[in-house]
Amino acid sequence: MPTELPASALYSHPSLGRLWKKVHLSCSPFLHRTELQRLYHLPSTRIRKHFGHRSYSLLALGCADGTKESLLLKKLPKPTSLLALDANLSLARRAARRLPAFQKSAHRTDLTSSLSLQFIPSRLRTHPTLITLFGVLPNLNPLPLLRSISRFMKKDDLLLFSANLAPGTKGRLGAIRVLPQYDNPPTREWLETAVGQLRPRLPKGRLEFGIFSDPKQNSLARIEARWISQRKTFTVFSSRRPTSSQVETWIRTTQLRKLACYLDPLGEEGVWLVTRKA
Numbered sequence: 459m460p461t462e463l464p465a466s467a468l469y470s471h472p473s474l475g476r477l478w479k480k481v482h483l484s485c486s487p488f489l490h491r492t493e494l495q496r497l498y499h500l501p502s503t504r505i506r507k508h509f510g511h512r513s514y515s516l517l518a519l520g521c522a523d524g525t526k527e528s529l530l531l532k533k534l535p536k537p538t539s540l541l542a543l544d545a546n547l548s549l550a551r552r553a554a555r556r557l558p559a560f561q562k563s564a565h566r567t568d569l570t571s572s573l574s575l576q577f578i579p580s581r582l583r584t585h586p587t588l589i590t591l592f593g594v595l596p597n598l599n600p601l602p603l604l605r606s607i608s609r610f611m612k613k614d615d616l617l618l619f620s621a622n623l624a625p626g627t628k629g630r631l632g633a634i635r636v637l638p639q640y641d642n643p644p645t646r647e648w649l650e651t652a653v654g655q656l657r658p659r660l661p662k663g664r665l666e667f668g669i670f671s672d673p674k675q676n677s678l679a680r681i682e683a684r685w686i687s688q689r690k691t692f693t694v695f696s697s698r699r700p701t702s703s704q705v706e707t708w709i710r711t712t713q714l715r716k717l718a719c720y721l722d723p724l725g726e727e728g729v730w731l732v733t734r735k736a
């Protein structure tokens with residue numbers, strides 16, 4: 459099994475955040491397909507119905523610069539407070555600047571730590587909370603993260619999360635279709651820069667993309683960029699591409715309950731609105 463680098467190592471330095479944004483602007487289908495942008499404002503109707511006239515807080519996890527949250531908030535009343543959390547503090551600050559809220563703050567966090575949600579200020583929890591988690595589940599181990607969010611949620615809170623899907627019902631075949639979205643020059647530039655910044659240095663090598671099974675869930679397809687050297691192989695980047703039915707299994711096994719689901723017509727992305735099981 460290759461040694462795996464933490465996903466945050468690809469984003470946490472400001473220069474890597476800028477390179478990731480460049481990849482996003484040139485390669486992400488989200489910016490070029492309106493059907494994908496619609497996934498981020500469609501849930502607003504159901505969210506408005508859930509909160510009624512009550513005030514609510516927004517907790518934006520792994521929000522980067524808040525592009526997707528801003529689409530959603532265009533269709534929602536202004537939240538009372540906003541907390542933007544990301545491994546990259548400059549991106550989280552940018553999200554806090556762009557998103558509307560009466561009180562705002564931004565912090566660096568590591569969502570792989572079970573403590574990351576325990577330091578959320580109590581003032582944020584005086585209202586029901588809308589938690590967003592967009593584009594993070596592909597990079598982090600989904601079950602521990604969904605479980606810790608589920609434990610953190612109060613009865614009236616909502617979680618809206620996205621998953622990058624393997625189109626169709628056969629994970630691996632679907633992942634092959636989307637591989638060119640990753641194996642391209644801007645993504646290589648970002649990942650090779652991240653490799654160059656690692657200390658201790660990785661041995662001389664080359665980057666190769668491929669599709670593998672997730673080590674924690676054999677039937678789950680993972681697109682990986684591996685650094686191949688003569689001595690050792692390292693997984694530098696991974697993106698999980700579940701089928702929509704695998705996402706629904708994650709929801710059930712982490713004590714969450716589905717309220718609604720919005721799927722891209724091409725089956726490449728989905729957004730789920732969930733609440734805590736009673």
Ligand SMILES: C[S@@+](CC[C@H](N)C(=O)[O-])C[C@H]1O[C@@H](n2cnc3c(N)ncnc32)[C@H](O)[C@@H]1O
Nearest residue numbers: 465466469520521522544545568569570592593
């Ligand atoms: C693929 S980007 C998605 C960004 C944005 N939410 C979107 O959907 O466009 C993944 C985001 O997760 C953040 N991230 C990665 N690992 C993290 C970690 N361990 N803790 C907190 N944030 C993390 C990155 O900094 C980055 O902003």
